[in-house]
Amino acid sequence: DVDGRECLVATDGAFEAGREGEIVLRPEAIRIGETGLLPCKVELSCFMGSYQNYHVRVGDTLVKISDNCPINKRVFAVGEDAFIS
Numbered sequence: 001d002v003d004g005r006e007c008l009v010a011t012d013g014a015f016e017a018g019r020e021g022e023i024v025l026r027p028e029a030i031r032i033g034e035t036g037l038l039p040c041k042v043e044l045s046c047f048m049g050s051y052q053n054y055h056v057r058v059g060d061t062l063v064k065i066s067d068n069c070p071i072n073k074r075v076f077a078v079g080e081d082a083f084i085s
Contacts, residue, residue: 004059027066032056032076036083042076056084 015021032040032054040063044055052070056063063084067073076082 027064030065031085036085038084042080
């Protein structure tokens with residue numbers, strides 16, 4: 001359950017089906033876009049040269065994103081609605 005949404009993930013067999021656990025995401029592995037898995041609200045959008053730094057809010061959870069090579073990508077502004085995947 002992530003902000004009220006169930007997320008199914010593949011495992012290496014170390015967990016039994018139906019067991020709860022925690023998901024850890026690397027900031028550079030998260031994608032922000034106009035469509036995606038979880039809706040979010042952009043709270044910080046800062047160009048850092050080689051990447052765009054975002055802080056987005058998914059429900060009550062703050063998620064930090066490092067969007068590498070932001071050239072030729074849509075840049076989301078503070079206050080905009082988006083999705084993460």
